Amino acid sequence: MSSLSSIRSGASLRQTLAQLPRDARDTLFLLVVIAWVIAPQVPTLPVWTTLLAAGVLVWRGWLAWHSRPLPSRWISSGLLAPLAVAGTVFSHGTFVGREAGVTLVIALLALKTLELRARRDALVIFFLGFFTMISSFFNSQSLLTAAAMLLALLGMLTALVNAHMPVGRPPLAQAFRTAFTMALLGAPIMAALFMFFPRMAPLWGIPGDQMVGRTGLSGSMQVGTIAELALSDAVAFRIKFDNPAQPIPPASSLYFRGPVLSAFDGREWKAEPFREDSSWAARAAMPANLKVQGPALRYEVTLEPHKRPWLMVLESTPQAPELPGNPTYMTQDLQWMTTRPVTDVVRYRAESYPEFRHGPTASVRQLREFTALPPGFNPRTLALAAQMRADPALAGDDTAALVEAAMARLRTGGYTYTLEPGVYGEHTADEFWFDRKQGFCEHIASAFVVLMRAMDVPARIVTGYQGGGQNSLDGYWTVRQSDAHAWAEVWIAERGWVRVDPTGAVAPGRVGAFERLPIPQGAIASAVGNVIGANALQQMRAVWEAVNNRWNQWVLNYSQNSQMDLLKKLGFESPSWQDLTTILGSLLGAAALGGATWTWWERRQHDPWLRLLGRTRKRLEAAGLPLPDHLPPRAMAQRVQAHWGTASGAAAPSTQAQVQRIHDWLLRLEQVRYAPQPAQQLGTLRREFNTLSWPQPTPGQ
Template identity: 60%
Template sequence: MPGGPGPVLNRPLPTSQLPRDSRDTLFLLAVVAWVVLPHAANLPAWTLLMACLALGWRGWLAWHARPLPARWWLLGLLLLAMAGTFWSHKTLLGRDAGVTLVVALLALKTLEMRARRDAFVVFFLGFFTMLTHFFFSQSLLVALAMLLGLLGLLTALINANLPAGRPPLATSAGLALRMTAWGAPVMVALFVLFPRVAPLWGLPADAQGARSGLSSRMSVGDVTELALDDAIAFRVRFLNANGAAPEQRQLYFRGPVFSSFDGREWKPRQPEELVNQVLYRRPPASLKTQGTPVPYEMTLEPNNRPWLLTLDATVEAPRLGPQIAYATPELQWVMARPVTELLRYQAVAYPDFSYGPTAGDPLLRQETELPAGYNPRTLQLASEMRRDPKLAGADDGALVQQVLNRLATGGYSYTLEPGLYGRDTADEFWFDRKAGFCEHVASSFVVLMRALDIPARVVTGYQGGERNPLDGYWTLRQSDAHAWAEVWLNGRGWVRIDPTAAIAPGRVGSMQRLVAPRGLVASALVTMSPGLMQSLRGLWEATNNRWNQWVLNYTQGRQLDLLRKLGFEAPSWEDLVLLLGGLLAASALGAGAWQLWDRRQHDPWLRLLNQAQTLARARGLETPGVATPRTLGRLALERWGPAGQPLHDWLLQLERLRYAPPAPPASIGRPPTASALKDLERQLRRLNWPTRPT
């Protein structure tokens, strides 16, 4: 590995003529760069710039065989790294600050590799940096990238321990690959059986990097931005007999419900206005369901929110293992803490449902409140509708249908680019722009309903999805984030009304989505093969989903289920420890037995030499503990004279079989063939030994 300062040359050496130290250093720098690269999205820009400059500087020094920088350079850069970390994170502690420092120190340490000891520090810092990637993401891509980094670091570590000379990197890489393969069974056993004890097994509490397609509040424009985001929000697998999903128009996954409006922003009712808002273990008693239940399994991506997105309407609490789910009066399910890691749960929904208070409930009056001084033209429209002779005596359901007809026939459009709305968003939508995304439509619709004195509120969540034919999972993306309305109708309770469906029926009925303009490469691929991109994406997402289900979602509950299948009646983490300990002990005994077998079977030449030495000692020949065949033959002649000649000749024949076989020179030093050894063993048994020492 890298040594001290080398000779100063006027120009760089060709790659084939680089000294071994320089070659090994350049390879290690390339591996370190690969390990650091995935942190590009997680660390401050100055950290990556410092790492690139340090690695580039060290590579230039190795290529040109220049001396390493003085220690005062390193001290200054270290102080600069610490100051930058404190400036970026306002602390030197915690996940983000710690990872920033580790990356900076790893890069700077390469400028101090004067001996093998320094190189070992770089190796171990590299291994630690690999682990820090999983603080931010545990995706399949990150795992594959770190597997390559592991093989690279092992290759460099093996190469540093090889003897002098210029061993090819391919030899070290092959040995690193074999070592990884040998260690894979141990890794799998530890993964499957090592007890997962929350919260130590999960991500740190400051892992706040996840994105959510929804917000705790809704202003016009928020969900519009998310329509351009193709990231996955969650996956759903339907568990009924044939795995069929409900009708597309019923695929509504409920999130936050907004009832309070200040003219600019929608938000939930304050907790004090709803008695025991998050303390219900069941939905309200007014919930009535009918039809066939739909069991399903949800795999929710981290979103740093306590919401459990559920298919409308989920009656029983989702099964979360040791965690508890609570229901709000608006049929939303929540947890006591945010979802900061991949979460899988099962539930049962009834798409055909009704719920809500009876007439005269004081809470209904709150659902008709509007802020004063906003949207005067919308209020005037509501007043005109109430005075319209054609609607005289019409119930609230007829008024709702009249508004939906206006949306369907009044020239309104569904678009990603509605433009910037001003103060009176409902007025602008109904009379000026007549264009918007789902949140514009839902907000304006609810404002008009309230102006008509009909209780209404905004519901946000996800609608639709896309079925992956490879694994049968439905994938919902951030672009499937949606906003719709609920209105209260006498005798029916709260009724879902999706005003966007009146403008663009394909948004709900046939899953037609607005998409952002494609880039040049994506457009070319779609033009050449329209189904290619879809097939590739489906394949990748099915693979990534398997990773999520079998690796990231391998929880303590699944560990205990495995023990039940193995015959444990009431498994616990103690059983896991005992099983893991027994497996490790059995593996150790097996390895020891294999070593004994390997010693006897894989080098029978030594076994045969030891057998001859043992027989000679039994007849009085004093031999050293370790002796070559030629030494034993000489001692036999000295002790027995001509009577020792047969043993002497046999030992020389054994020596020639090992070190001078009648084969190509490449076979010298290799174990002899089994048949030749068998012949010598038979000769040893028939050998004429002296009756007693002379």
């Protein structure tokens, strides 16, 4: 141990790894692979699970590095494993379910490395490792996750191949080449399974356990909610317009409608659910009365999963989006919904009309719901509304004039648009209009709607996304989380609901020129930008997003309809899942037959060891000793001695020497078959074969 330590102290890391015992080297490699498999799930794991896995892997690596004995099974199975189960129940309330199951499996995977004593233990680790790899796609199916899991797969296969090479010290590079070849040969079969395995919704896919929205748009809006979302540069959805020749409206007019918020409690805006025992039931019965005009925009949306039942479409969309396998419906607020939350990347087609009108054109009782304000809140805003109402220039029921007066105040009153407005107090509208005079779109829209309602004008808040940017490489429009927006709708007689974006009055660049406040970058992103330049960084980003979009379109969104379209291209007039099964079975059968044929032919024709053994069998047959094809070299050597009588000494001394040399050569041939690097030794045996002298056939044979 002291000599090994002295070698390690003066040697480089590479030399030290080369001098480690094979068991220690293989264990360290397996631990690195396990850490890589677990790493993508760290953000979603309980903190204790990450600490436990990291601590156990480091401990196991230290034991392997210093050739220390493993702890007793009482520590891992009797102490740590029950603690892992208890921690899972404490964190998730159960050990059953997707998230609890993943947490428990990862904890057990790490703990099992402390019991890595036999091949059976290694096989259990491989099983848990492959399961953990699959579970990574529960949280993300992005291209980065797939690439990380592909590397993990090659690492796990390398460790698995290496575990089945018990003799000698085979290099890991040799095991990796074997694993890579296995993965490469299996790729066509996996591609066939992906393309033709019947996808029967809703069984195909993995449902989410929790309905926590990730788009930042929800059934409520508080001060600061969307401001935090605006700092996210993640993609919300992508759009591809059908007709490139048709002029696309400017970004300032691209409004993607989300939840409509009408109920206000003084601090929070909510989209009240339908309730038959309240006035909201009467309001929900109010028809949308949608009327469109002008040319339609036809486009395709690729929506990222947000675990909410909302479909993002342009205002306004009278016809249901084409979303196969998931029924859709439109609320009276013109919001399109699905019957199930969107938990995977989905693609659908829609047709929208930028010019439209909706809502009642004459005053109805239900509109009173949109003038309600909570008592005791925003007294100064209420006083401002009374003052504006008393202005002779605004007297009467000219709602448009009241709206314009409020917009003029926003334009000329010193109000600013910022991502950091600070925390608002109890009277949010008062603080905005008179104190802070700054805010994000949600502050501006909320204060505007409160002022409108205080003047007895029906108004509400609409949340969604506004604008977007076009990728010059693939032509797709990308709408990000930073494009989340809130605007207002005001009811005007004879016109219905009219969109009013008060943010445009405060910061015209945010809507008109479609400028955005810069998103804060981390230290790494800033350093990269300084080295390669902002333009190059933007180009790299465009390339990455185009590639990622292709991944979404061709892989994640490969649906049952895509399979049927593929069958139609292959000549099936009315394709069905039975046709998919037939094609898949035929392809798999052909692949199995082809693989078996190739293996037999390759071993017979291209295995140099078998060719040399066949030549030996033919030479012995010519010498008068026919042998069955199934005999291994050791059995052939025994037959040689028995046939020519060398064991009893009956043969001539010269023949005995010949037979003994053939016998020894056959035993060496068998040893080469199981050698870690047989190529060089086989060449030597091949040259010796040409120098062997063979006994003459016995007369009469």
